[in-house]
Amino acid sequence: MRTRPAPAAPTRATLRATSAPAASEPGGGRLAGVTTMVGSGLSNQTGAAIGSLAFPVLGPVGVVAVRQYVAALVLIAVGRPRLRSFTWAQWWPVLLLALVFGTMNLSLYSAIERVGLGLAVTLEFLGPLTIALASSRRRVDVGCAVIAAAGVITLMRPQPSTDYLGMALGLLAAACWASYILLNRTVGRRVPGAQGAAAAAGISAVMFLPIGIAVAVRHPPTAGAVACAIAAGVLSSAVPYLADLFTLRHVPPRAFGLFMSVNPVLAALVGMIGLGQGLGGPEWAGIGAIVAANVLSIVTSRS
Secondary structure: OOOOOEOOEOOOHHHHOOOOOOOOOOOHHHHHHHHHHHHHHHHHHHHHHHHHOOHHHHHHHHHHHHHHHHHHHHHHHHHOOOHHHOOHHHHHHHHHHHHHHHHHHHHHHHHHHHHOHHHHHHHHOHHHHHHHHHOOOOHHHHHHHHHHHHHHHHHOOOOOOOOHHHHHHHHHHHHHHHHHHHHHHHHHHHOOOOHHHHHHHHHHHHHHHHHHHHHHHHOOOOHHHHHHHHHHHHHHHHHHHHHHHHHOOOOOHHHHHHHHOOHHHHHHHHHHHHHOOOOOHHHHHHHHHHHHHHHHHHHOOOO
């Protein structure tokens, strides 16, 4: 889970960029930041791939439930929210953020089960890309929107094997990610530090408790499935969150956003190598168009 957005880097991780000043130091600090970015991206996508291995036993719902528990433990330990001091003006965006957080992960993992890791993550990436392009009045961003739309059309073109429900779940994850960015902005302004994100993660975990119990009763989990689900929570929530806190101290937000743009490509490669989810030429072209639209928008930005 990530917090607070920065205009030039529209990703979950860069939601913290406005409050975590990036250092401009050269040499070792910058190299360490870049290395951490690479590790964070690979950890995130590898965690999702490992989590999908538990789908036959736990299903996407069970895996997401475990991931929510892990994210809550990490964020509460880091944020240490003082819930009794929250006012209603602070509580309502936190509650909405908790709902969006759970829905986002559930729709993404459900999409991964149906259309594969690469396509699911690419469709989800449309959320922050839409936020970035919608807030701009530049002609180049209109062109970026057209390029991204062409990529989406390529990915969702009618075929006998097209899974439209899986695609719809990926788009739902994108809508949730966009909402997540906007809500995080509100929470970041009203709740100090990481308390708001921590509280939202904790509430989301509580919401998933009965779901997790129901899944465990209906489908008794195996040790291997639980281990995969926990690994997904650690690799896709805990590691990226802590790694990005370090990265944004050493790498400018724009550079961070540029690197995070390649996450759909990383997801496709991890899915291909780790899960055997091969993609054809048109799918790679669609992914490339969406990534290119985001990169072009950030590179030409004056902010």
